[in-house]
Amino acid sequence: MVSSVLSGMKIAVLGGDDRELILVGELVRMGATVVVCGFPRERVGHGAFALNDLEEACKGAEVVILPLPGTSPDGVIRAVYSEQELKLTERAISMLAPNALFIIGSAREYLKNWVAKRGLKLLEVAEIDEIAILNSIPTAEGAIQIAMEETDFTIHGSKSCVIGFGRVGITMARTLKALGSDVTVVARNHGQLARAYEMGCKKAEYSELQEIMNYTNIAFNTVPEMILDRTILKYANPQVLIIDLATQPGGTDFEAANNFGLKAILAPGLPGKVAPASAGKILADVIPGLIIKELVQLDKNSLYA
Amino acid sequence: MVSSVLSGMKIAVLGGDDRELILVGELVRMGATVVVCGFPRERVGHGAFALNDLEEACKGAEVVILPLPGTSPDGVIRAVYSEQELKLTERAISMLAPNALFIIGSAREYLKNWVAKRGLKLLEVAEIDEIAILNSIPTAEGAIQIAMEETDFTIHGSKSCVIGFGRVGITMARTLKALGSDVTVVARNHGQLARAYEMGCKKAEYSELQEIMNYTNIAFNTVPEMILDRTILKYANPQVLIIDLATQPGGTDFEAANNFGLKAILAPGLPGKVAPASAGKILADVIPGLIIKELVQLDKNSLYA
């Protein structure tokens, strides 16, 4: 029976937003003892414990889950429903169970050190294909929503370009194409461009980007490098809308864009903003499987410890 | 040469919004003498004349163009950029050229009488397939935008239903399907349902609507009759979002929806709101052709007069 799979396991969920609340519900349903920190009591569903003290929450936890956006450089955890600042301390980590599993979107250096020092298992989930690809769906829809709100023309019949053809770029291109846009995919890798062609998009290399931006109506960047720089923007269609989906600080020279009078929007973290229910369901679908997989591996390893 | 096609023809454009401004630009480009009423001087592009006095504007006009939404019952013309009320009078109509062509979205009874009395040609364009189908594109995108803004889940993976399968319903269904929604089309006509099936949608009859609303996440109504009545709404999924695209007052019992705590939005006139540039281009693409066609016909008829 599914609902006892995590039976008896103590899991601490520290901070986050509506997505984590959906995940917490699933973990409870699967039998875990879940302690939540950074949410008011009334938001936390039946069966989980809400604590104010983060160190208390960590005590003895075999799994600790932080939100996808992770922490600030000095350890502050994103916790939209918390009135007080939620800060991760080395002391809190020292209170986790030995061999505990530490799950976070991506970990900063200081955190990697803390975790390594105690021999904890670190799982950075933002880069796990399954999560990143599933999250590309709300990301693309959020980008479409912004495009619809910020333009006075339809996506259908527009000329769009998608820069980068990885997990988000593929979904973005498919979605634009489906809505009737004339999509050009800009990428370095010829295999990726072949796939873009197969999907019905036009393909271009970076050397053509300046020319493409000259007539593009909406540009979506997914590459976390300075791509839409001053040189490119200088010759861009004055009416272009740039939506930058790459992780902060994005791949656009926003100052240059501003100087040239171009509308450019940095839009990170869309899944939690535009579709928290869907994005929460992704976590609830994937995280428990990852926990089971990791803990089974830990068990196996312990045989030879 | 295209640009002299309407050469010498006097056209009065009375009221409207950004769409009419795009149309005016095209009419000027095609050589017409265009007089505009209900817009400040600075908004009207080069080559057209802005007048404050509606009767003055009508004087001698061979074609008069009113906006798609038409007039109120007492003749007030929708004119979003006009500070003063713009009102159509019988006297204004009497000042038009004999045999003038009167273009409007749809005409109320009083207007039909005035026009008939003077033997003017009336062209109600809202019901012209070409305009209605082209306008269904911004309508569907506007509806998608609302759906994205008002829900916390993605269209992809949602269960949606489209009620009515005419000009808007078909586009709505195709768009939802393209975005990855599981779409059920509800219609009376079996030929329409066969088409919905061919497009990859599920099909249902009205007798099944109550059951369908029970698990639908987003419902789009396009039928201008009371369809989503109290009986249907009573058993609807409490989380459903209803977007009603039918002309006012729509096909939803909004009071009942409110009583049952359901979110229901009446969203008429989306093209001019969400994508005025595209919607204006539709007018600019279609209206001149209609004028030419009508005037050529008038000319032909006059041979035998």
Next chain:
Amino acid sequence: MVSSVLSGMKIAVLGGDDRELILVGELVRMGATVVVCGFPRERVGHGAFALNDLEEACKGAEVVILPLPGTSPDGVIRAVYSEQELKLTERAISMLAPNALFIIGSAREYLKNWVAKRGLKLLEVAEIDEIAILNSIPTAEGAIQIAMEETDFTIHGSKSCVIGFGRVGITMARTLKALGSDVTVVARNHGQLARAYEMGCKKAEYSELQEIMNYTNIAFNTVPEMILDRTILKYANPQVLIIDLATQPGGTDFEAANNFGLKAILAPGLPGKVAPASAGKILADVIPGLIIKELVQLDKNSLYA
């Protein structure tokens, strides 16, 4: 319960192919007494009666069903499994029950007269939207199959054109587009062209056909008039493949095509050839409903007779 809906009704199925056998199975399942003529005993499923004598089969039948392609001018019914010629006679019709319902794809003049003379109800199903649209699916797939077999290039990346945008044309265009072809729809009606545009196709009028054929790789005609005539074909791309889906004799000047060395294929009746199981299921899904509807109407009418 569905299976007694046609209980006690005598239905004669005269000629046809695998499709009719599927229909017969459904009629039997719904409780009808089905007599079949033009099929060997062993092909006819359990529960139906196979007769050799057509007049015998008609005796007392309340419903008689002929195949979609109907009869030759002198009454010969298409019956692919019959060794002997199956011929419809006026005498056979005289043996039907009074008020019998006569179902056929489309009826020739002589047949209309016979049926009218006896006051029978005639139902020509080829023109019923539901059947025609559902059949457009196997028609389009059959046309795609021919195109794949007869060309040395892929549909993806090809330039195709679809002439006519009715029930078959719409499906043909959607299918080609889905496979990645660059599709131009040629039609007279501006509303149809607006729909083609909404579906992501290019649109053109007949006056542009000559130019379009000049660079088209595959042309699909659906219009039962002489469209692809000598004038058009003279300037066609020498490598073009023409597939004519219009009812015989099609809309192509095949002799001219041959003279110009163009490959042109007349492909009528595809559903029964390429996908008889699907096409039979369409009949089984739709015909019983038509029978019920007609007979209920007849019953109602008889109340007031």
Next chain:
Amino acid sequence: MVSSVLSGMKIAVLGGDDRELILVGELVRMGATVVVCGFPRERVGHGAFALNDLEEACKGAEVVILPLPGTSPDGVIRAVYSEQELKLTERAISMLAPNALFIIGSAREYLKNWVAKRGLKLLEVAEIDEIAILNSIPTAEGAIQIAMEETDFTIHGSKSCVIGFGRVGITMARTLKALGSDVTVVARNHGQLARAYEMGCKKAEYSELQEIMNYTNIAFNTVPEMILDRTILKYANPQVLIIDLATQPGGTDFEAANNFGLKAILAPGLPGKVAPASAGKILADVIPGLIIKELVQLDKNSLYA
């Protein structure tokens, strides 16, 4: 100017089919001196030299191109237009220019040894993403053509499954989905399954394959391992059509399929069979770029030699 890019370079093309002839035309157009072996004089376009003696053809060649399917274990080259057997010998290879570039689909052990011994650069192109992905388009269309020919139902409305979600699997799934099939993708990798879901397909793991085959109408295997084995086939839908696209010997137990009365077709090398013009264009588009890239690299390396 493009057409002198390969100017003065001697290229030998050994065997192949219509695809190589298209490639030869492009190489000639780009200024190369092309010697062709395994084709009758009259098939080879203007500007290339046709030789009968393979060793003669190799003499001094800087680039040698063999067909995608490569050679048999004893060196016989596939050459569909050659009346005599075309056999690659070590002596022929010894006649190539020093540092020559050897291009082939994939190389057998003996060939790798020969090439390594002489320090030639070996380029196995079958595994190059760009070629493999572009070739997946004719592969998928060829598979669809077979499916259409071998079934009596339409793809639209069918239940299909695609096993493996690599370069061919993705294209296969998209194509089936576009045609209106209900597609289940079976794969091991959760990232791939997330992508399949994003594309609108159902997803399944290998452990579910037996159950899926139980109701699948058409199964497409792309995995070159024994996947559809006796255990799976035993419970397969008796009407299923299996199309195996994996390189020989495929991933199906054809003997077991035969014993169970299942129709299973091994269909390797579809691009050259169903769409040689498109497949030839792929080679003509990609191979020259690879040659330029490799030779420029060789030149660079030689600076430091």
